[in-house]
Amino acid sequence: MEDLLRAAGFIGVEQVDGVIYARSDAALPEFTATQTDAGWQLAQCWPLRATAAQIAQWNARHPGVSMDIWQGETRIILLATPESLAAWGDLTREMVARCVAWRRATRQRDEGM
Numbered sequence: 211m212e213d214l215l216r217a218a219g220f221i222g223v224e225q226v227d228g229v230i231y232a233r234s235d236a237a238l239p240e241f242t243a244t245q246t247d248a249g250w251q252l253a254q255c256w257p258l259r260a261t262a263a264q265i266a267q268w269n270a271r272h273p274g275v276s277m278d279i280w281q282g283e284t285r286i287i288l289l290a291t292p293e294s295l296a297a298w299g300d301l302t303r304e305m306v307a308r309c310v311a312w313r314r315a316t317r318q319r320d321e322g323m
Contacts, residue, residue, distance in 0.1 A: 215295070222240065284305075
């Protein structure tokens with residue numbers, strides 16, 4: 211899987227204790243690739259607790275790329291295939307952009323960081 215991720219253009223690919231960490235973009239946090247009985251599971255987390263409606267909207271738009279809350283953060287997960295691996299980078303960027311927009315929508319104009 212490490213070689214497949216590198217070949218697909220992902221950066222910072224490294225394995226630690228059986229979990230592969232990589233980035234789809236230098237500005238984004240690492241995602242993980244973990245081997246399961248069903249194959250390699252890719253997961254991207256973002257420090258925001260999406261609402262049930264936001265999660266439902268994402269899941270309706272992205273069948274096969276489920277969003278949930280994991281350890282208090284919004285997460286998307288995908289079972290890696292050659293086709294899905296090619297789309298994963300775009301999916302992670304879209305997920306982060308949506309999470310940032312959702313967070314900004316909850317802030318008051320004069321609120322700080």
